[in-house]
Amino acid sequence: MTIIEAKPLEEAFDAEIEFEEIDDDDRGLTRSDVTPVVVFLLPGINSSKSWASVFHGFSNSPTARQIITETVSGPSDLDTVDLVFRFRLNAFRRDYVSQITAALDKYKMEHPSLDVALVCHSMGSAIFADIVQDIIEYSDSNPSIEFHHVVFLGSVCKRTHNLNLGKLCKRLVNDVGERDVWPIAAWFVNPLKYDPVGRFGFHRTMVTDRIFPENDHSSCVSDEHLRTWVLPVVEDGIIRNPDFKRGSSPYNFVRFLHAAFWGALVFFGAQQLFQLFT
The missing domain is CATH 1.20.5 (Single alpha-helices involved in coiled-coils or other helix-helix interfaces)
Known part of the structure; x- marks a missing residue:
């Protein structure tokens, strides 16, 4: 894992290879040269799935690592009723596990090894945290598949889930929006199931909290934020820190x-x- 200071947004970002070299006929190729990364996108409530197009567009770049993008959604769209009452979430959890494992079963037949990253927005982060133990068990039985990074955006996940998430991946990256009120609202509605980590951060081990003073619940999945801050994590495991020092909270x-x-x-x-x- 590499943490570097951010460059100005207008400057081009030169993604570096950060994975260990592997033996590939003595050609010195690295894991990221030969191994595609499967990116699962988990939208939240009323979260536009169009932000998946950012990853599709990036993967079409001739200089980019091969990125396979998959959008995970439930049997129907999430809404505010699901946030409050959670009656349908068991069906969503089963569906998410089935979609993720079925996709990986398919891709591992096509590639000798796979890297996996997940980008979860809002309620998507809470549902993923609920199923992470199932994904850990799948990962343990499939050593050729490596879960390298998970990125949370506008998250409402419970802080204590950091432990299981840390067992699954190399690093959990939690992007915090200083103008995001929805994680606070979810915490007020149901403090047993949600925490405002998308507004105040985890502040726990195995998590990198990144603070963005201008981000709200929508702008954290904007094209600019995804291209500048999330894609380097997904492609090469490079975690860029914004040049911002939080004052009083x-x-x-x-x-x-x-x-x-x-x-x-x-x-x-x-x-x-x-x-x-x-």
Whole structure:
């Protein structure tokens, strides 16, 4: 894994080969010269799947490593009801595992080895965190397939999932948007299942949090952000850090509001029950 400082966006980015050399008839080819990378894209609620075209366009470049892009979606589109009530998520989880493993079973028949990366937006990150143990078991039984990086964008994933995610891949990259309010909203709705890591970061081991002051829930999947910040991770494992130093954070204030919100909810709920039975 390589972490380098960002260049200005207008400068061209020269992706370097960061994988170990492998023996290929003594020609000195590296793993990334001969091994394609399969990129699974997991959109979130009302998340436009058109951002997959960024990866398709990049893979058509004559100088790019071979990138195979697959978009993973459930039996229907995710919506806000799924975020709140989660009734249908078991079906989504089964579908995601089936799609990912079936695609990899197909590609491993065509290639002696595969690298795999995942890019998850919003609710897609939470669903992937729920199925990561199934993917770890698949990975353990298929040593020719290497999961190298997972990228979260606008994530609502629980912070404690960092441990399983760290077992699966070389590094979890979590892009934080300073203008993204939706991870906070998900945390308020269901603090047992979501954390605002897409707004405040994981701040835990095996995760690289990158802070983007201008990003909100939509701009983190914009063409500019994906090309400049996500594609170097996917193609060559190069993690570029934005030239930004965070100052004071409103996290403690938001935590106070969160505690007050749920405290008031519990108080008024208990009051209503007391009136009902007296």
